[in-house]
Amino acid sequence: MPDLNFHVESAAPQAHSVAPLLNFKLRIEQADTALVQSVALRCQIRIEPGRRSYDQKQQEALLELFGQPSQWGQSLRPMLWTHTSIIVPAFSGSTVVELPVPCSWDFNVAATKYFDALGNDGDVPLCLLFNGTIFYATDGQPLQAAPIAWDKEADFKLPVAVWRQMMQMYYPNCAWINLNRDVFDRFRRFKIQAGHMTWEQAMEDLLASAEEKVG
Numbered sequence: 001m002p003d004l005n006f007h008v009e010s011a012a013p014q015a016h017s018v019a020p021l022l023n024f025k026l027r028i029e030q031a032d033t034a035l036v037q038s039v040a041l042r043c044q045i046r047i048e049p050g051r052r053s054y055d056q057k058q059q060e061a062l063l064e065l066f067g068q069p070s071q072w073g074q075s076l077r078p079m080l081w082t083h084t085s086i087i088v089p090a091f092s093g094s095t096v097v098e099l100p101v102p103c104s105w106d107f108n109v110a111a112t113k114y115f116d117a118l119g120n121d122g123d124v125p126l127c128l129l130f131n132g133t134i135f136y137a138t139d140g141q142p143l144q145a146a147p148i149a150w151d152k153e154a155d156f157k158l159p160v161a162v163w164r165q166m167m168q169m170y171y172p173n174c175a176w177i178n179l180n181r182d183v184f185d186r187f188r189r190f191k192i193q194a195g196h197m198t199w200e201q202a203m204e205d206l207l208a209s210a211e212e213k214v215g
Helices: 058-063 069-076 112-115 160-170 181-193 199-214
Strands: 004-013 021-032 035-047 079-088 094-102 125-136 144-147 153-157
Touching: 004 094, 004 125, 004 153, 004 160, 021 153, 021 160, 021 181, 079 094, 079 112, 094 112, 094 125, 125 160, 181 199
Parallel strands: none
Antiparallel strands: 004 021, 021 094, 035 079, 035 125, 125 144, 125 153
16 A cells, blocks of 8 residues: 655745635655555645744734733644645656645634734744545556555645735735624725725724824
């Protein structure tokens, strides 16, 4: 039965996509001589925040996710980022494929909050866990199928700069927030009634009024 090992070599933004997408350069190597006809590969990607350090500014930005640093012994746990899958074509020995990883700029998503809190420097510690089915052939035998071993995984340090480059490519100088429908409807009515041409103008108006009250 084929035995596959996985290693992430690098990551880069996909230049032309309908939504933000990172391509992970994934090397797959065999520990046997069977001819792999294809692999239906599935991958779960986890962020492991406990595997790096944080300066004071980052600690403040991560307050919403993990609480005070004094609580991090309990709260700084691995968290799911995303799932992805590909069909790996036939190979023997080793191959390199692109693993597409969809990304979100929605600040209601914990992963987005985490990435943004890190600023521009350093890496995001990731763990990629693999499963799926290997289709292979051996001498004189018909096509066979076998599961990927449950313990197959790969660690990777994703540069924060790569993630920011991707988001700047898709949403230059922008950020997204998700509002409840009733709040959005009220905001839209205010925008129309106040005669603002853009959402930014309406938000600036509201912020100026709020800052006068708290100032």
